[in-house]
Amino acid sequence: MSDGFSVRRTFAITRRELAGYFATPVAAVFIVIFLVLQGVLTFNLGGFFDRDQADLVPFFGFLPWVFVLLVPALTMRLWAEERRLGTIELLLTLPLRQSEAVVGKFLAAWAFCAIALALTFPFWITVNLLGHPDNATIACGYVGGLLVAGAFLAIGAAASAASKNQVIAFVLALVICFIFAAASYPLVTDFISRGSPALATFARRLSVIERFQSFTRGVIEARDLIYFVTFIGFWLFLNTVVVDHRKAD
Amino acid sequence: MAALIEIEGLTKRFGAFTAVDHVSFTVARGEVLGFLGPNGAGKSTTMRMLAGFVTPTAGGARVCGHDVQTDAVAARQNLGFLPEGAPTYPEMTVQGFLRFVAGIRGYAGRERSERVERAIGLTTLAEARLQPIETLSKGFKRRVGLAQALLHDPPVLVLDEPTDGLDPNQKHEVRGLITRMAKEKAIVISTHILEEVDAVCSRAIIIARGRVIADATPAELAQRHPSGKLDDVFRAMTEPKALAA
Ligand SMILES: Nc1ncnc2c1ncn2[C@@H]1O[C@H](COP(=O)(O)OP(=O)(O)OP(=O)(O)O)[C@@H](O)[C@H]1O
Numbered sequence: 001m002s003d004g005f006s007v008r009r010t011f012a013i014t015r016r017e018l019a020g021y022f023a024t025p026v027a028a029v030f031i032v033i034f035l036v037l038q039g040v041l042t043f044n045l046g047g048f049f050d051r052d053q054a055d056l057v058p059f060f061g062f063l064p065w066v067f068v069l070l071v072p073a074l075t076m077r078l079w080a081e082e083r084r085l086g087t088i089e090l091l092l093t094l095p096l097r098q099s100e101a102v103v104g105k106f107l108a109a110w111a112f113c114a115i116a117l118a119l120t121f122p123f124w125i126t127v128n129l130l131g132h133p134d135n136a137t138i139a140c141g142y143v144g145g146l147l148v149a150g151a152f153l154a155i156g157a158a159a160s161a162a163s164k165n166q167v168i169a170f171v172l173a174l175v176i177c178f179i180f181a182a183a184s185y186p187l188v189t190d191f192i193s194r195g196s197p198a199l200a201t202f203a204r205r206l207s208v209i210e211r212f213q214s215f216t217r218g219v220i221e222a223r224d225l226i227y228f229v230t231f232i233g234f235w236l237f238l239n240t241v242v243v244d245h246r247k248a249d
Numbered sequence: 250m251a252a253l254i255e256i257e258g259l260t261k262r263f264g265a266f267t268a269v270d271h272v273s274f275t276v277a278r279g280e281v282l283g284f285l286g287p288n289g290a291g292k293s294t295t296m297r298m299l300a301g302f303v304t305p306t307a308g309g310a311r312v313c314g315h316d317v318q319t320d321a322v323a324a325r326q327n328l329g330f331l332p333e334g335a336p337t338y339p340e341m342t343v344q345g346f347l348r349f350v351a352g353i354r355g356y357a358g359r360e361r362s363e364r365v366e367r368a369i370g371l372t373t374l375a376e377a378r379l380q381p382i383e384t385l386s387k388g389f390k391r392r393v394g395l396a397q398a399l400l401h402d403p404p405v406l407v408l409d410e411p412t413d414g415l416d417p418n419q420k421h422e423v424r425g426l427i428t429r430m431a432k433e434k435a436i437v438i439s440t441h442i443l444e445e446v447d448a449v450c451s452r453a454i455i456i457a458r459g460r461v462i463a464d465a466t467p468a469e470l471a472q473r474h475p476s477g478k479l480d481d482v483f484r485a486m487t488e489p490k491a492l493a494a
């Protein structure tokens with residue numbers, strides 16, 4: 001194509017999408033469920049108060065799993081809805097690159113997750129009222145949480161492009177997100193290492209949660225950032241290919 | 250002067266089924282081409298390929314000299330496309346939707362507002378500008394789709410059933426609009442209303458089962474039946490008996 005990737009057009013898509021979330025009850029429902037789930041898990045299952053420690057360890061422990069469940073619900077309609085309404089035909093015949101539409105939609109969903117994550121600030125206020133937590137570590141945890149959300153969103157967006165059916169898109173995204181979340185857990189690695197220990201190490205290195213845990217310990221390493229950027233880039237590329245291939249089906 | 254629309258051997262197969270079969274034609278500036286054919290003939294599929302939405306199985310198309318596949322963005326900058334059914338984002342307001350399209354098309358600031366105003370004026374949407382599109386009647390929705398296609402005053406217009414669902418006044422308005430724009434543009438409209446072909450088209454193509462079976466002026470076509478009526482010509486040419494022969 002004659003002209004390059006346009007950030008302006010990408011942001012035009014992002015703005016429209018983001019406004020779309022808030023024009024329907026989707027946004028409110030998602031945010032409420034997210035906060036309630038995080039709250040129940042952190043305070044009840046995580047024993048937030050019983051631990052007698054001023055940190056957000058239980059909060060961040062559950063966060064990726066809540067995302068495994070909720071992010072596919074957010075992304076399932078991303079492309080399926082455009083197909084159902086026929087607006088995909090309008091969108092993809094405007095003078096823009098398909099990758100701009102893909103990235104624009106992804107950024108909107110990511111910004112939305114950032115808003116949801118920001119609304120968990122009462123947790124942070126609570127620990128600061130109860131004690132003297134290491135706020136730098138908490139900030140790193142939030143950065144990691146946002147990256148995990150981005151990784152799962154990229155998976156979910158590609159799944160949504162692959163299927164017209166929102167239920168299939170949801171289940172597909174859930175399964176793939178779960179695999180990448182669980183890849184470092186002994187349950188999975190033990191199973192794999194029975195066949196090949198090298199493969200188990202590889203699975204652990206691919207795990208989203210393993211990477212996330214170093215963020216929650218207050219460590220941000222370049223290789224972890226590179227991992228997330230590559231991960232998201234890979235799925236967005238796949239998303240673009242799938243959209244191009246299946247847009248008119 | 251080269252034609253603004255060039256279609257060459259355009260073919261689309263869905264599995265074993267051939268929806269569009271080696272369709273070739275060109276449309277020059279000043280022409281209004283009526284694209285006719287029975288349901289399922291392949292009109293929308295041809296238009297979708299022209300807009301770069303459906304990838305052709307074989308053949309190709311150019312808009313203002315830009316290949317719709319390899320130079321898609323440039324081709325689409327020169328094209329106003331109304332997809333079948335005039336899809337729009339239901340939760341957006343008319344004005345919000347047109348501003349979004351204008352933004353994607355690269356307009357900003359004053360020019361963006363002016364383009365939107367002009368499109369709203371052309372399609373008489375002023376009274377509905379702040380209404381969410383989902384609350385509009387069918388005819389108004391269609392006009393929003395039309396406004397979107399006219400926004401950038403493109404040299405090439407491809408409109409899939411632009412007057413479907415419009416009331417008689419609006420049909421008249423839209424036909425007048427097309428006639429007024431005809432001089433500087435190449436326009437393709439698909440329609441099932443044959444009187445519309447008489448009213449606005451300088452040329453008509455009939456397609457059936459994916460193939461072009463007639464390409465002539467409406468007057469020439471009408472003479473192909475003793476009655477001299479386009480309706481009768483259409484029926485005689487596209488009824489199953491005639492096609493099987
Ligand atoms: N995605 C698709 N998969 C399979 N078949 C398709 C697909 N899209 C269109 N077709 C088939 O191609 C043929 C042509 O369809 P098209 O929509 O182009 O017809 P049309 O001439 O626009 O008809 P109408 O007047 O009803 O709008 C039809 O038989 C249709 O079923």
Ligand SMILES: [Mg+2]
Pocket residue numbers: 292293294333409
């Ligand atoms: Mg059609």
